[in-house]
Amino acid sequence: MTASIVVLGSTGSIGTQTLEVAGNLGLEVTTLAAGHPGDTLLTQARRFPDAQIVVAGGDSDERKHFELQLGGRVEFGDDAIATAASRQGSVVVNGIVGAAGLSATLAALEAGNRVGLANKESLVAGGPVVKAALRAGRGEIIPIDSEHSAIYQCLVGESIEDVSRLVLTASGGPFRGMTTEQLVGVTPDQALRHPTWEMGRRVTIDSATLFNKGLEVIEAHYLFDLDYDRIDVVIQPQSIVHSMVEFVDGSWKGHLGHADMRIPIQYALTAPRRATGMATPFQFPGVTLEFEEPDRNTFHALDLAFDAGRQGGSSPAVMNAADEVAVEAFLDGRLGFPGITQLVARTLEGVEWRELSSLDDVMAVDAEARVLAGSLISAVGYTD
Ligand SMILES: NC(=O)c1ccc[n+]([C@@H]2O[C@H](COP(=O)([O-])OP(=O)(O)OC[C@H]3O[C@@H](n4cnc5c(N)ncnc54)[C@H](OP(=O)(O)O)[C@@H]3O)[C@@H](O)[C@H]2O)c1
Numbered sequence: 001m002t003a004s005i006v007v008l009g010s011t012g013s014i015g016t017q018t019l020e021v022a023g024n025l026g027l028e029v030t031t032l033a034a035g036h037p038g039d040t041l042l043t044q045a046r047r048f049p050d051a052q053i054v055v056a057g058g059d060s061d062e063r064k065h066f067e068l069q070l071g072g073r074v075e076f077g078d079d080a081i082a083t084a085a086s087r088q089g090s091v092v093v094n095g096i097v098g099a100a101g102l103s104a105t106l107a108a109l110e111a112g113n114r115v116g117l118a119n120k121e122s123l124v125a126g127g128p129v130v131k132a133a134l135r136a137g138r139g140e141i142i143p144i145d146s147e148h149s150a151i152y153q154c155l156v157g158e159s160i161e162d163v164s165r166l167v168l169t170a171s172g173g174p175f176r177g178m179t180t181e182q183l184v185g186v187t188p189d190q191a192l193r194h195p196t197w198e199m200g201r202r203v204t205i206d207s208a209t210l211f212n213k214g215l216e217v218i219e220a221h222y223l224f225d226l227d228y229d230r231i232d233v234v235i236q237p238q239s240i241v242h243s244m245v246e247f248v249d250g251s252w253k254g255h256l257g258h259a260d261m262r263i264p265i266q267y268a269l270t271a272p273r274r275a276t277g278m279a280t281p282f283q284f285p286g287v288t289l290e291f292e293e294p295d296r297n298t299f300h301a302l303d304l305a306f307d308a309g310r311q312g313g314s315s316p317a318v319m320n321a322a323d324e325v326a327v328e329a330f331l332d333g334r335l336g337f338p339g340i341t342q343l344v345a346r347t348l349e350g351v352e353w354r355e356l357s358s359l360d361d362v363m364a365v366d367a368e369a370r371v372l373a374g375s376l377i378s379a380v381g382y383t384d
Pocket of ligand 1: 011014015033036037094095096098100120121146197198199203261
């Protein structure tokens with residue numbers, strides 16, 4: 001087991017749960033990093049007086065004020081986050097939201113570190129580049145996304161040649177069973193009410209559109225080196241089966257338990273061993289497990305993601321960037337719920353496809369997609 005951890009995105013849902021797990025395991029937290037110099041980070045910094053504090057954003061006044069409150073020991077900027085991720089000998093938990101997490105994942109891998117990867121956008125936007133870093137270095141990724149942690153654990157001791165199919169489970173989100181017409185006019189408050197998981201805002205909205213599952217399909221493709229014909233999605237509304245693997249002999253393995261992100265976070269820190277966890281024991285009596293097909297006609301995001309994944313190159317990065325812009329616009333009331341998927345589709349049509357071979361390539365296509373998506377918002381419209 002690791003002795004010390006760097007927590008990126010420490011103020012978010014994954015970050016705060018990582019700090020709980022670290023406390024339970026008695027691990028040293030060497031770095032806390034977040035997007036803004038806010039109160040949550042300040043409280044965390046005081047709770048971990050020996051940790052280095054890193055902040056990506058904030059204007060110069062906010063930064064000065066934050067530094068004064070902390071009495072030094074804070075560094076600013078994206079480069080400082082990448083430097084913290086490359087501190088050798090630490091496990092880096094990447095709980096940053098969005099493509100902003102990619103450079104830290106690459107820096108950590110290049111330094112030979114283990115990355116506990118919650119930031120699925122690292123693989124979605126930068127899949128080819130992250131794979132190249134994995135091939136070149138000594139670093140490794142242990143997935144934290146519950147579905148990928150589940151599959152990773154099902155594959156321990158197995159050979160990928162013996163896998164016939166991965167099946168990612170999805171809760172279906174708050175709008176499961178609704179029609180296209182019913183989705184017009186749903187509000188951010190409704191979309192933020194996830195039935196089984198408590199998560200950050202972007203991933204919660206993505207769960208409502210099914211973009212989250214689409215991002216996860218692409219993440220699984222890069223993590224497990226399987227082509228898209230061998231990756232399926234099934235709705236499991238109780239979120240008890242976290243994903244499954246079918247083998248060529250007809251055997252299945254699945255990973256079951258509470259919907260509690262502390263379990264995959266802890267596994268990423270202790271793998272290949274396990275430690276006593278914080279989750280309450282799971283009881284089977286009284287539990288019903290249902291499985292159903294996703295409604296691909298109503299939730300187009302899933303097929304859009306499969307298509308983008310199959311195109312490869314820049315398409316997943318464009319899809320992710322457009323979705324980040326769309327989710328923000330939806331939460332701000334500038335775009336209707338169905339408009340999220342439409343905006344992503346139009347952005348994918350508008351950005352020229354290309355290969356990605358470096359972080360700069362990814363960031364360039366990400367920026368281009370954001371500009372186009374931003375300019376298309378009013379064209380897509382509120383109730384579209
Ligand atoms: N939450 C879950 O249960 C869950 C499950 C599976 C996978 N994931 C994945 O884990 C990632 C994080 O999700 P979350 O739900 O924890 O999100 P969240 O609650 O919104 O937290 C995001 C974190 O990222 C930080 N951040 C934002 N922009 C940043 C930047 N440019 N540089 C550095 N830090 C930045 C935020 O800092 P500020 O607070 O300062 O903005 C915050 O600490 C996402 O990729 C998500 O898909 C989450």
